Amino acid sequence: MTIHQLSVFIENKAGRLVKVLNVLKQAGIQIIASTVSDTVEYGLYRIICDKPSQAYRLLREQGISVTMNDVFALQIDNTPGQAAKVFEAFGSADVNISYMYSFLLKDKGIIVFRTGDTDKAREVISLNKMHFISEENLSEL
Amino acid sequence: MENNSQYLHPQYETMSREEISKLQAERLQATVKHCMNVPFYQQKFKEMGITPDDIKTVDDVRKLPFTTKQDLRESYPFGMAAVPLRDCVRLHSSSGTTGNPTVILHTKRDLDEWANQVARNLWMVGLRPDDVFQNSSGYGMFTGGLGFQYGAEKLGMLTVPAAAGNSLRQIKFIKDFGTTAIHAVPSYVTRLYEVMQEQGVDPRRDTKLKMLAIGAEPHSEEQRKRIEEMLGVKAYNSFGMSEMCGPGVGFECQEQNGLHFWEDYYIVEIVDPETLQPVPDGEIGELVLTTLCREAMPLLRYRTRDLTRVLGRSCPCGRNHIRLDRMRGRSDDMMVLRGVNIFPIQIEKILMNFKELGNNYLITLTTDNDNDNMTVEVELAEMFTDDYARLQQLNKDITRALKDEILLTPRVKLVPRGTLPVSEGKAVRVVDKRKVYQ
Numbered sequence: 001m002t003i004h005q006l007s008v009f010i011e012n013k014a015g016r017l018v019k020v021l022n023v024l025k026q027a028g029i030q031i032i033a034s035t036v037s038d039t040v041e042y043g044l045y046r047i048i049c050d051k052p053s054q055a056y057r058l059l060r061e062q063g064i065s066v067t068m069n070d071v072f073a074l075q076i077d078n079t080p081g082q083a084a085k086v087f088e089a090f091g092s093a094d095v096n097i098s099y100m101y102s103f104l105l106k107d108k109g110i111i112v113f114r115t116g117d118t119d120k121a122r123e124v125i126s127l128n129k130m131h132f133i134s135e136e137n138l139s140e141l
Numbered sequence: 142m143e144n145n146s147q148y149l150h151p152q153y154e155t156m157s158r159e160e161i162s163k164l165q166a167e168r169l170q171a172t173v174k175h176c177m178n179v180p181f182y183q184q185k186f187k188e189m190g191i192t193p194d195d196i197k198t199v200d201d202v203r204k205l206p207f208t209t210k211q212d213l214r215e216s217y218p219f220g221m222a223a224v225p226l227r228d229c230v231r232l233h234s235s236s237g238t239t240g241n242p243t244v245i246l247h248t249k250r251d252l253d254e255w256a257n258q259v260a261r262n263l264w265m266v267g268l269r270p271d272d273v274f275q276n277s278s279g280y281g282m283f284t285g286g287l288g289f290q291y292g293a294e295k296l297g298m299l300t301v302p303a304a305a306g307n308s309l310r311q312i313k314f315i316k317d318f319g320t321t322a323i324h325a326v327p328s329y330v331t332r333l334y335e336v337m338q339e340q341g342v343d344p345r346r347d348t349k350l351k352m353l354a355i356g357a358e359p360h361s362e363e364q365r366k367r368i369e370e371m372l373g374v375k376a377y378n379s380f381g382m383s384e385m386c387g388p389g390v391g392f393e394c395q396e397q398n399g400l401h402f403w404e405d406y407y408i409v410e411i412v413d414p415e416t417l418q419p420v421p422d423g424e425i426g427e428l429v430l431t432t433l434c435r436e437a438m439p440l441l442r443y444r445t446r447d448l449t450r451v452l453g454r455s456c457p458c459g460r461n462h463i464r465l466d467r468m469r470g471r472s473d474d475m476m477v478l479r480g481v482n483i484f485p486i487q488i489e490k491i492l493m494n495f496k497e498l499g500n501n502y503l504i505t506l507t508t509d510n511d512n513d514n515m516t517v518e519v520e521l522a523e524m525f526t527d528d529y530a531r532l533q534q535l536n537k538d539i540t541r542a543l544k545d546e547i548l549l550t551p552r553v554k555l556v557p558r559g560t561l562p563v564s565e566g567k568a569v570r571v572v573d574k575r576k577v578y579q
Contacts, residue, residue: 007527009557037529041554044527065557067524098528114527 001122002070003135004052005112008045009065012038020045023062029055032138033112035101046101048073048112050138069114072121073133076109083111086130090115093124147459149264149296150257153405154460161404161461165199168433169408173205176439178223181216182206202408202431207417207442210243213384217241221438224248229437233284233383235482245383246437252291254434258389258403259292263322265394265401265458266352266377270297273318273349277325277333278357279305279480284387285357289324292389298322305329308336315348324354324379324388326480327364331511334371345373354379356388357480358513359468359575367511378467384443385430391465399452399464406434409463410442411451414472422451427472428465446473476506476571478513483547485570491542492519497535501561504551508575515551517543520558 010016017036024031024047033048049055052068059066076082083102090097100113110133115121125132148154156164174193176182185206186192195204212221219226221244231247247255268274274293280286280302293300301318303311305325311333314320323330330353337344344350350372355365356379368376380400381388390407391400402409411426412419420426428445432438448471452464476483485504492498499520507514519539526532532555540553 005527007524009521009524009532009555011556011560039529042532042556044529044532046527063559065521065524067527069527098530 001072001125001132001134003048003073003112003133003138004056004068005071005114006047006049006052006056006059007067007069008047008059010036010043010045012041012043016043017045019062020059020064023058023064024049024055027051027054027058029058032105033101033103033110037099048138052135071112071114072125073138074111074113074125075131075133076111078104078107078109082109086111089124089128089130090121093120095120095124147265149261153403154261154265154462156405156461158454158461162199164405165408165433166197168405169199169202169431170196172431172433172435172439173441175223175436176441179221179439181212181221182441199408202410202442203419205431205441207429207444208440209444210384210446213243214241218244219246221440222246223439224437233387234282235383243384245386247386248436251386251435251437254406255288255386255389256291256295258386258406259288260295261403262377262379262389262392263293263296263298263354265392265460266354266375267395268293268296268298268322268352272298272321272351273301274298274322274324275301275303275311275314275318275320277303277305277311277323277329283357283480284381284383285324285326285480288381288387288389289354308333309340312337312340312342315350316342319349321349322352322354323350324356326358327355327360327368327376328358328479328511328513330355330368330372330376334368344371350374352377354392356380357477359477362467364508364511380465380468382445382447384440384445385432386435390430394456394458394460396456396458398456399466401456401460401462402430402465404462407432409451409465411449411465414446414448420450422453425450425466425469428468444472446471446475448472474571476504476515476573478506478515478549481548483515483549487546488517488543488551489570491546492517492539494542495535495539496522497525498522498539499558501558502570503561504571506571506573506575513575515549516554517551518554518556518561520556520561522558 008020030050036043036045056068095115095117098114102111173196228248229246230249233245235243276289278285351374353376355376365376377393379388380391391402393400408431410429412429414427425448428447428449430443432440447468449465449468452466454463455461474485499522502519505516536553544550
């Protein structure tokens with residue numbers, strides 16, 4: 001019910017992102033989605049890619065601070081109000097979202113999010129028959 | 142009898158160089174004999190094959206062993222006492238974070254002589270019994286508190302033990318008590334001025350301030366001038382260290398051209414920190430002090446680790462006691478920040494307790510808006526979370542732990558592995574960007 005996401009700890013300085021991207025480029029790894037959130041001093045660069053385990057290993061070998069963890073990815077129709085519907089369901093089940101980001105993939109909206117209440121989130125997803133993406137079908141998309 | 146002189150102790154302050162040498166030779170002989178009561182020195186003399194009879198002139202001080210802070214630590218707590226403990230009335234202790242603390246003992250006479258030195262300094266810069274002296278320095282183990290308290294009282298001033306902090310109350314005292322002189326670390330003076338501005342208090346118009354004693358924290362001539370402009374009064378540089386007694390050891394006269402070190406109380410040497418040989422006047426070296434009047438804990442050739450140079454041995458003020466430049470650095474890695482002495486190893490010890498952190502760290506000292514600040518950058522060992530809240534919590538925990546250790550709140554910055562500079566061989570741990578050693 002979840003997919004792997006890489007989180008790279010980067011300094012908020014010019015050129016830091018390129019170093020990470022070059023490692024992935026040289027290994028022919030395809031980035032599906034990524035986002036950088038920043039504080040004044042450092043940033044977290046979050047990546048969804050087609051070969052997360054390989055990417056994780058390569059980045060670590062390059063001495064880059066990276067962690068791999070599981071996040072939920074839901075597919076929604078690309079029409080107004082879909083995201084609201086999804087998060088209303090989590091909200092009323094009292095599932096707190098730590099962070100989320102979304103992107104379009106072949107006319108479908110994808111919402112990626114992380115929560116501390118993983119079990120409850122799974123329940124909500126099953127109960128509402130939400131269309132989730134798992135690691136296996138990620139590369140098929 | 143009222144003293145109308147510009148000197149509090151004219152018989153000592155205006156001695157000629159010959160008189161100073163003669164007095165020092167006598168006092169050195171007595172001190173060395175007294176040191177025979179200390180097993181540490183007995184042993185040293187034996188190893189070096191010297192006896193008190195070998196010491197006849199001031200220059201013979203060079204035959205004597207050096208004493209280091211480590212020696213004091215190893216003799217913790219009372220191993221360096223030259224008198225029975227029942228004759229001691231006070232002890233001061235430094236923090237023990239880099240090993241055992243150091244303990245400095247005082248007899249009643251030691252305290253009295255210490256107060257005399259401080260009183261002499263304050264008189265020298267123009268303070269008299271009708272002045273009101275506010276000591277805005279930390280009290281307790283920090284000798285800047287009680288040292289100035291006893292000295293200012295000895296001079297006969299109304300003395301306000303305001304201690305550090307609570308700036309609003311400080312300013313109220315200054316106004317209500319008619320404070321004419323303040324002692325504080327330079328960064329705190331700056332803070333006081335900021336609060337005065339916020340409160341609409343004009344130090345020139347609303348206070349009777351006429352003089353500041355600043356010390357215990359390295360500061361540049363520029364900083365001093367800025368402080369003088371802020372408050373519209375003279376600021377005099379004070380030097381002290383608890384091993385000698387505390388403040389009082391050296392002080393600027395009204396010429397503000399170097400600090401007079403009182404040679405009736407100390408023998409001053411400037412040596413090359415590597416070879417331990419004397420350096421010529423004017424050249425920078427490590428300050429080495431021998432006490433001449435201490436009863437409880439005489440110290441021979443104590444290596445202060447402070448770097449300075451001799452400016453001269455005469456002065457238009459009429460005092461021929463050696464004049465030394467403001468401290469220009471350290472021959473060890475100790476940092477002095479807002480009056481607090483900090484060794485990098487203290488920081489390191491704390492950082493290494495966090496399993497999330499790697500081994501590389503960098504301490505940067507800066508002056509921002511006249512305040513000295515410390516930034517500690519430290520590398521993460523492994524990325525352990527994708528959650529900001531966890532990173533921020535780690536940041537907070539580190540800051541808190543460091544504050545408990547060094548008593549100041551540093552700015553902690555987490556950085557990725559491999560981003561901190563590692564120099565060839567020894568890692569650079571401290572970058573001091575403050576313009577204090579100029």
